[in-house]
Amino acid sequence: MAGGFISAVVIHGQSSLHLLSLFCFVVFLLLISLSNAASITSLFSPPVNYLIDCGSSKQTLLQDGRTFRSDRDSTSLLSSDEDIQTSVDSININASSSVPPTSLPLFNSARIFTAKSTYTFYISKMGRLWVRLYFFPLPHPSYNLTQAVFSVQTDRIVLLHDFSVKDNTSFVFKEYLLNVSDTRFSLKLIPQKKSLAFINGIEVVSAPDPLIPDAATLVSSQGDFHGIFNHALQVCYRVNVGGPPMPPNRDTLLRSWETDTSYNAFPQLSQNVSVSTKLIKYPETGEVTPLIAPGSVYSSAMEMKDPKVNQGNFNLSWRMNVDQSFSYLIRLHFCDIVSQNLSQLYFNLYINEMMGVANLDLSSETKALATAFYQDFVLNSSAITNGSILVQVGPANLQQGMPNAILNGLEVMKMSNIADSLDGFFSVDGKYRGPSSRTMVLKVAAVIGLGFSVTAMFLVAVICFRWRRRPRGWEARDSFSSWLLPIQSTHPGSLCSASSKSSSRRSSIFGSRKSKSGYSGYLTPTGIGRFFAFDELQKATNNFEEKAVIGVGGFGKVYLGTLEDGTKVAIKRGNPSSEQGINEFRTEIEMLSKLRHRHLVSLMGFCDENSEMILVYEYMANGPFRSHLYGSNLPPLSWKQRLEICIGSARGLHYLHTGAAQSIIHRDVKTTNILLDENFIAKVADFGLSKANPERTHVSTAVKGSFGYLDPQYFRSQQLTEKSDVYSFGVVLMEALCARPVLDPTLPREQVNLADWALQQHRRGMLYRIIDPRIAETIASGSLNKFVEAAEKCLEDNGADRPTMGDVLWNLEYALQLQEVVSRIDTKEDTTASSIALQQPNESGEKGDHSGTQATEESDVTDVDSMLFSQIAHFEGR
Numbered sequence: 056m057a058g059g060f061i062s063a064v065v066i067h068g069q070s071s072l073h074l075l076s077l078f079c080f081v082v083f084l085l086l087i088s089l090s091n092a093a094s095i096t097s098l099f100s101p102p103v104n105y106l107i108d109c110g111s112s113k114q115t116l117l118q119d120g121r122t123f124r125s126d127r128d129s130t131s132l133l134s135s136d137e138d139i140q141t142s143v144d145s146i147n148i149n150a151s152s153s154v155p156p157t158s159l160p161l162f163n164s165a166r167i168f169t170a171k172s173t174y175t176f177y178i179s180k181m182g183r184l185w186v187r188l189y190f191f192p193l194p195h196p197s198y199n200l201t202q203a204v205f206s207v208q209t210d211r212i213v214l215l216h217d218f219s220v221k222d223n224t225s226f227v228f229k230e231y232l233l234n235v236s237d238t239r240f241s242l243k244l245i246p247q248k249k250s251l252a253f254i255n256g257i258e259v260v261s262a263p264d265p266l267i268p269d270a271a272t273l274v275s276s277q278g279d280f281h282g283i284f285n286h287a288l289q290v291c292y293r294v295n296v297g298g299p300p301m302p303p304n305r306d307t308l309l310r311s312w313e314t315d316t317s318y319n320a321f322p323q324l325s326q327n328v329s330v331s332t333k334l335i336k337y338p339e340t341g342e343v344t345p346l347i348a349p350g351s352v353y354s355s356a357m358e359m360k361d362p363k364v365n366q367g368n369f370n371l372s373w374r375m376n377v378d379q380s381f382s383y384l385i386r387l388h389f390c391d392i393v394s395q396n397l398s399q400l401y402f403n404l405y406i407n408e409m410m411g412v413a414n415l416d417l418s419s420e421t422k423a424l425a426t427a428f429y430q431d432f433v434l435n436s437s438a439i440t441n442g443s444i445l446v447q448v449g450p451a452n453l454q455q456g457m458p459n460a461i462l463n464g465l466e467v468m469k470m471s472n473i474a475d476s477l478d479g480f481f482s483v484d485g486k487y488r489g490p491s492s493r494t495m496v497l498k499v500a501a502v503i504g505l506g507f508s509v510t511a512m513f514l515v516a517v518i519c520f521r522w523r524r525r526p527r528g529w530e531a532r533d534s535f536s537s538w539l540l541p542i543q544s545t546h547p548g549s550l551c552s553a554s555s556k557s558s559s560r561r562s563s564i565f566g567s568r569k570s571k572s573g574y575s576g577y578l579t580p581t582g583i584g585r586f587f588a589f590d591e592l593q594k595a596t597n598n599f600e601e602k603a604v605i606g607v608g609g610f611g612k613v614y615l616g617t618l619e620d621g622t623k624v625a626i627k628r629g630n631p632s633s634e635q636g637i638n639e640f641r642t643e644i645e646m647l648s649k650l651r652h653r654h655l656v657s658l659m660g661f662c663d664e665n666s667e668m669i670l671v672y673e674y675m676a677n678g679p680f681r682s683h684l685y686g687s688n689l690p691p692l693s694w695k696q697r698l699e700i701c702i703g704s705a706r707g708l709h710y711l712h713t714g715a716a717q718s719i720i721h722r723d724v725k726t727t728n729i730l731l732d733e734n735f736i737a738k739v740a741d742f743g744l745s746k747a748n749p750e751r752t753h754v755s756t757a758v759k760g761s762f763g764y765l766d767p768q769y770f771r772s773q774q775l776t777e778k779s780d781v782y783s784f785g786v787v788l789m790e791a792l793c794a795r796p797v798l799d800p801t802l803p804r805e806q807v808n809l810a811d812w813a814l815q816q817h818r819r820g821m822l823y824r825i826i827d828p829r830i831a832e833t834i835a836s837g838s839l840n841k842f843v844e845a846a847e848k849c850l851e852d853n854g855a856d857r858p859t860m861g862d863v864l865w866n867l868e869y870a871l872q873l874q875e876v877v878s879r880i881d882t883k884e885d886t887t888a889s890s891i892a893l894q895q896p897n898e899s900g901e902k903g904d905h906s907g908t909q910a911t912e913e914s915d916v917t918d919v920d921s922m923l924f925s926q927i928a929h930f931e932g933r
Contacts, residue, residue: 099308099346101261102180105132109254110164117160119304123256126166135172161256162191162226167198168205168252174242176259183266184235185308186242189256190227192220198251205252206245208483209233212287213476217247230290231477232262232468262308263346271384271431275409280433287471288384292375294318294465296388297327298355307345312352315465319357320372320445324762328461329355330392336426343427352464353390353427359450359459369765370405370449370758371460379439381469381477385432385446388464391417391424394457401451402460403773407438408759410773414451433470449758449770585660587671592616592626592662599628605678606727610639610743615674624659625675629668639743640668652714654707656730656740675738677731680704680787684726684794684827691829695878696735697791698842698871703737704729705867708784709860711739712777718748720775724783725764725797726790746775763797763808768854778854781863785849788842789813794827810850817843838874841866 108115108123115123178184188207192200201223207215212233220227240259244252267288273280294315295301301312319325335350337343357371377383385406394400397418404411411432420428434444444467448460473489474482480489595616596603606613611630617623629640644661651657662669677683680700683692692700704724711719721728722744730740744759758770764786766779786797789809797809806812816822822843823831845866851857858866 099263103176103178103184103259103261105176105257105259107132107174107257108161108164109166109256112164115160119302119309121303121309123161126164129174132174132176133172134175135168136170159226161189162193165191165193165200165253165255167195167200167203168244168246171243171245172252173244174257176240176242178235178238178240180261181236181238182234182264183262184233184240185258185260185262186214186231186233187256187258187260188214188229188231188254190220190229190253191225191255192223192253193255194223200251200253203251203253204247205250206247207252207254208243208245210237210241211475211483212471213474213478213481213483214289216476216478216481218478232267232288232290234284234287260309265344266308266346267384268431271433272411274385274406274411274432274434275438283384283433283470286384287475287477289469289477290466291377291383291469292318292465292467294373295352295355296373296462296464297357298329298351301349301351305349305351307349312464315357315373318373318375318465320374321369324360324369325357325371326360327355328358328393330425334392334425335390336423338421338426338428343429347429348388348427348464350427352388353425354392356390356392356461356463358393358461369762369770370447371462372445372447373462373465374443374445375467376443377439377467378469379442380436380480381472382436383434383439383444384468384470385434385444386464386466386468387430387432387446387462388466389415389417389428389430389461390426390463391421391461392463393459393461394418394424397424399457400459400461402448403451405445405447405449406432406434407445408447409438429464436472585671587660587662587669589662589664589667589669591618592669592671594619595624596626610741611668616671623674623676625672627670627672640670642745643670643741643743650711650719652707652710653736654703654738655710656738672740675730675740676733677735679727680729680731680737681726681790683731684790685796691794691827692735694830694834694838695871695874697830698838698867698874700729700731700735700737701788701791702864702867702871704739704787705784705860705864707737707739708780709864711745712780712860718777720746720748720777721780721783722746722775723760723764724780724787725761726787729787748775748777763810766854767852776854777860778857781849781857781860782851782854784860784863785846785857786810788846788849792827792842792846793825794829795825814847814850817847835874835877838870838877841870841873845870 106121106123107126107129109126109129111123111125112127113125114128115125117123192203194200201219201221204217204219205215206213206217214229214231242257242259244254246252267283269284270279270281271283293310293312295312296315298312298314300314303309303311306312316322332350332354335353337345359369359371387404391400398416400418401414401416403413404415412430417426417428418424446462446465448462450458450460469477471477472480474480474487476482476488480487482488593599595618596614599612599614603614603616604612605615605625611628614626614628615623616626640661640663644658656675657673659671659673661671683689708721708724711721719742721739721742723741724739728739728741730738732738758765758773760766760769760783764783766782769775769779769782786809790797793809793813795809798807799809800807805815813822813825816825826834845858845863848856848858849863
């Protein structure tokens with residue numbers, strides 16, 4: 056009994072030892088994690104740290120632990136040209152804010168200046184400084200701060216020029232990184248004459264020296280940009296991609312990070328992914344530390360949403376509006392938190408549709424998963440044409456790895472210009488340092504002179520030509536004036552034959568018009584069609600009422616309008632929040648002004664008043680092709696009608712590729728961009744994404760287009776060719792045959808993508824199962840075989856294996872002829888024999904040879920393009 060008791064005690068003692076050991080181990084890990092957290096927060100202690108709550112009578116403690124001095128404590132830092140300095144204290148704030156909530160107490164007070172005033176700070180350690188400024192126009196019984204206009208500058212850099220806050224519900228937060236090389240740093244507030252200046256809060260805090268290297272990759276160049284250290288920077292965007300907004304107390308340098316929701320161009324095709332912050336590592340080299348970005352940024356990301364469904368044919372995209380007269384430093388943060396093993400993730404990076412990095416492999420950069428990495432780029436102002444920066448990542452053109460791409464964080468910083476300014480071209484001495492007005496005058500004079508010279512040469516040529524063909528005898532002596540008569544357009548309805556009223560308007564917008572619109576300055580004044588006044592289009596659409604909307608696209612809404620003369624038109628009005636902008640607006644005008652074809656939608660004119668972007672087209676009464684295939688209550692189109700529509704569209708595209716002065720690639724061929732007039736004549740529309748291809752080879756550009764229609768080779772190589780349109784048209788053909796969406800995520804995985812599913816079913820001999828049942832029994836077998844043959848060739852993965860649009864057109868016309876042959880056969884037996892054999896999907900179509908000859912003899916070809924058939928003895932596919 057005693058032995059048993061002793062044995063029990065020993066066992067119990069061993070268990071206690073195990074528990075004690077486990078407890079000690081847990082405490083040890085806890086102490087390590089606490090020490091790591093402490094080391095992160097204490098990685099950088101700023102030697103310069105001035106925090107001022109302007110106008111406040113007492114210190115202000117923020118939630119992140121920072122304490123801001125009161126106005127009284129900072130009076131020694133302030134000097135003014137006059138003694139009048141008014142403080143506004145303790146005003147209740149109820150307005151919403153886009154700045155971090157922790158900063159709101161700083162907006163409860165302000166200091167007002169009626170004359171130039173200067174804050175002077177002693178700098179104990181020179182280098183980069185954070186300068187953060189807070190503005191909110193508080194109500195005041197004597198001063199209206201919403202009317203205040205002032206500038207803020209240092210001894211060398213203009214931070215704000217003629218700045219104002221007109222909205223008394225808006226909080227304004229400005230953040231700068233300045234390089235200081237003196238022991239004193241001055242911040243000057245300069246009111247405009249007879250105006251005021253005010254400020255609510257100021258931060259002047261040291262930044263770590265390695266934060267911003269002196270060099271970065273130059274976008275659109277093979278080299279690097281050096282000299283960043285000589286530029287002042289303004290933080291425009293700091294985005295935690297795929298993660299939540301982060302207040303200053305969660306950042307190693309008390310920075311604020313916002314979510315990417317407002318900038319994600321395709322949120323429906325991206326998804327966020329995140330891991331525990333504890334899993335994030337930093338390279339042992341020390342090049343990337345938590346000072347660059349905290350682990351919370353690297354622990355979340357955006358990745359492609361189910362990329363296999365869309366064949367990877369898209370890029371994750373973020374668009375941010377910027378001032379296009381400045382260059383920008385762009386910092387992108389990456390951390391591979393999606394791969395299971397190294398070397399699984401390869402992707403390309405684009406900035407404003409230019410390649411930033413090709414085949415980026417994070418594994419080769421970090422040598423480990425879940426390891427922080429960043430890369431800096433400089434985008435010159437010349438590369439910003441539409442007032443925005445577009446950052447894109449997409450799968451690389453490689454066989455290895457998974458088709459995916461990620462982005463964890465994004466920072467965009469404006470760089471000071473030649474005037475040492477971050478707001479306009481006025482330097483600290485008040486002088487304008489921008490493009491020389493004299494240079495501009497000389498340029499204008501040179502252009503005018505060149506225009507006169509060209510005109511004079513043209514007139515001389517006309518006179519010489521007329522002189523050689525002049526009538527004999529003295530009766531011709533009074534005919535000189537006839538030499539100078541204007542050459543009239545042979546097409547009164549063409550773009551060049553605008554009325555005199557619209558011509559005068561057009562000259563005004565290209566000349567001395569002083570409207571707020573700047574778009575027409577990008578357009579050439581020849582052949583652009585009629586200029587419509589905005590009020591004229593308002594009247595035509597009853598002030599753009601919703602009842603007049605007949606369509607919605609990426610550019611904006613399309614309205615049905617009626618002009619004063621009763622002409623019905625389609626009016627496409629640009630949406631300011633749309634991803635498409637001035638580039639698409641200009642491209643559409645420039646392209647359609649050069650094109651005239653029966654199967655292309657005609658552009659009648661445009662309007663760019665009041666910063667509007669409006670395009671006016673001929674009205675297509677039967678709307679888009681897609682509406683007649685599915686998704687509406689319209690009666691179904693017959694097979695013959697669908698063939699004729701596809702043929703008309705092919706003719707339009709064939710003209711673009713070969714008939715225009717230079718080859719044009721549409722780049723967005725789809726059933727919603729094929730419109731039908733009152734007679735169901737098909738016309739190709741929407742040229743906003745089109746690209747000229749003068750060399751008729753390829754155009755290197757970032758991927759654009761519509762999901763489901765994109766050429767996979769174009770996506771992989773970023774090389775756009777005419778065969779990219781051919782692939783998209785192949786999808787259109789399958790859509791016309793099957794009458795279903797090209798992408799339908801509600802279906803089983805293998806059926807989601809129509810092009811893939813249709814080809815798969817065709818190769819299995821079961822295409823008949825997915826043909827639109829409303830027309831299946833009316834399709835002649837020979838016509839179907841020739842049609843599917845054309846579609847299958849269009850959808851070849853390799854562009855070189857695809858036919859030209861001319862070949863596609865030939866096959867479609869052949870398919871139509873074969874269908875018409877069947878419709879002419881009167882006997883029931885022959886009709887039955889020739890109709891589509893749903894139980895024999897692999898029929899070769901050879902039975903159609905004899906009837907094809909009959910079609911050649913009996914068909915009445917009415918179109919010039921169809922004259923090709925008169926040269927054919929036997930209808931056999933190429």
